[in-house]
Amino acid sequence: MKIVVCIKQVPNTNEIRIDPIKGTLIRDGVDSIMNPDDKAGLETALSLKDSNPEITITVLTMGPQQATAILREAVAMGADEAILLTDRTFAGADTWATSLTIANAIRKIGFDLIICGRQAIDGDTAQVGPQIAEHLGIPHVSYVSNVEPKENYLLVKREFEDFYQKIKVPTPCLITALSSMNKPRYMRVGRIFDAYRNLEIKTMGQADIDIDPEELGLKGSPTRVRKTETKQAKKSGVVLELDAKESAEKIVTTLAEKYII
Amino acid sequence: MDFSFAKEYEVCRSMFRDFAQNEVKPLAEEVDEEERFPAETVKKMATCGMMGIPIPKEYGGAGADTLTYILAVEELSKACGTTGVILSAHTSLCAVPILEYGTEEQKQKYLIPLAKGEKLGAFALTEPNAGTDAAAQQTIAEDCGDYYLMNGSKIFITNSGYADIFIIMAMTDKKAGTRGISAFILERGTPGFTIGKHEKKMGIRGSSTCELIFEDVKVPKENLLGKLGRGFGLSMKTLDGGRIGIAAQALGLAQGALDETISYTKERKQFGRAISKFQNTQFQLAEMHCKTEAARNLVYKAAWKKDQKQPFSVDAAMAKLFASETAMEVTTKAVQLHGGYGYTREYSVERMMRDAKITEIYEGTSEVQRMVIAGSILR
Secondary structure (H helix, E strand, C coil), rough: EECCCEECECCCHCEEECCCCCHHHHHHCCCCEEEEHHHHHHHHHHHHHCCCCCCCCEEEEECCCCHHHHHHHHHHCCEEEEECCCCHHHCCCCCCHHHHHHHHHHHHHHEEEEECCCCCCCCCCCCHHHHHHHHHHEEEEEEEEEEEEEECCCEEEEECCCCCCEEEEEEEEEEECHHHCCCCCCCCCHHHHHHCCCCCEEEEEEHHHHCCCCHHHCCCCCCCCCCCCCCCCCCCCCCCCCCCCHHHHHHHHHHHHCCCC | CCCCCHHHHHHHHHHHHHHHHHHHHHHHHHHHHHCCCCCCHHHHHHHHHCCCCCCCHHCCCCCCHHHHHHHHHHHHHHHHHHHHHHHHHHHHHHHHHHHHHHHHHHHHHHHHHHHHHHCEEEEEECECCCCCCCCCCCEEEEHHHCCEEEEEEEEEEEEECCCCCCEEEEEEHHHHHHEEEEEEECCCCCCCEEEEEECCCCCCCCCCEEEEEEEEEEEHHHHCCCCCCCHHHHHHHHCCCCCHHHHHHHHHHHHHHHHHHHHHHHHHHCCCEEECCCHHHHHHHHHHHHHHHHHEEEEEEEHHHHHHHCCCHHHHHHHHHHHHHHEEEEHHHHHHHHHHHHHCCCCCCHHHHHHHHHHHCCCHHHHHHHHHHHHHHHC
């Protein structure tokens, strides 16, 4: 079984500060990390491999050369192979052009299961995973919190706010993982040394994926950003420690006072 | 000259830091309070490849080096001195000497499970009457043809309550002085070998420190480690490496106490402002930071020299002397800057101060380190 895990390098939002005058992100000195939902997706693949050593895991990311850091991290955690999708023509891609690029790369690589994170903490669209599945014409299940491999299909648990679904999905398929579904393992010391000293990261560019450059990057992106604005900081909330009944009453009165209900 | 780390060291350090903050720090208070050996943490360290960092891959290790291992001990000790010394004693005092002096059969049988973290290691030199005077060994191992017959006892043996594999020093020729001491590998459960009293200590209270008792223990001939009569030299060389580990533990304790104190002094208000705004606090913190950084440079340099296969005994002695005395000084100042709160068990600097004291004593007291250093410059 071949699992392809799509990962993205994102700024560590825990450390992000906003320039008070320009209203933009201060990126200097902010670490880049593997997107948390993607890391949970990688852990899912690794735990499937723990119980079935015949599984091979390929991690894939699209981005500039700096993004190899998360590929090395993924291999240090236990992935078998790392691929960087990088090309000037990929720059400026929205979710449509990104998913088209990744889908075509994955078609070349081959797969039985694709795991993406639910969404990235920088863009928060949750679109790329499902779009990859649509481009490839395979079923997908989003918001997955558990995966059980069965004969010819996967039994997956799909989370909603107040209920869940158990879905049988035939392979090949794609799932998008929730960061809450597991606790990703640590890198192994020996694998860190290998990942930095010996690992060869394969790269794929426009020439490797057979797509017209017009459909890639900014040119291939139908999304147009009309305006961006910075949300004003809200006042800090009030924490009250009350029992359930008192809490409910307090919430209702407060909402009524503000004419919300 | 280049003081920067290659990327793999930075990534390892950041992994050790995450591990220490998430897995070790939350247990540190309980481990101390209940004098509990954190066996579950040791298992987790094994899954990250931390139990055999400087051991080559063919023997189950990570294939990294002393410097990487030192970074691990430092980061663990920032959160918990007990966990730092478990790794240090296991690696420096048990796995490394088997790597350096063991036969191929001994490496296959003992080193691989040690490096994989399936087994825990310990090292036994100290006896009731052989502390700093380590040559005064009274444990004997008599050649009985097919085996050695071991009798005697050891005290203050780190990891001993939980260790599976022990390196034991014993006299094989009483008349030959230090040339009559040999090293042996002994497995837990060997008939006649028992673990005695567990010591109640001032600090590193979760570390398992017990006495070992040997009553007519038959040690197989093939368990002689290194050459017959060369155990004293093996011990001294092993302790040279071990001292870098203890220096790293001391460094971690100093840095941990400094970090706690920086955040505390920024939050604690007296006379209407944070105490970090007072010049006395600033000067104390500056001094603590300088000494910790100086200790770090000595510790890393000693590790680097060992990795470069250069003589490192004096560097290890200087690193251990300076780092352990710095740990004592910095943790004491940390308690002082925390005031009354620092004296309570609510705050971790109290534990760190108790943990720091042992680093001036074990694996060669500060006095022994001074003898080694002075000896090297007065030759």
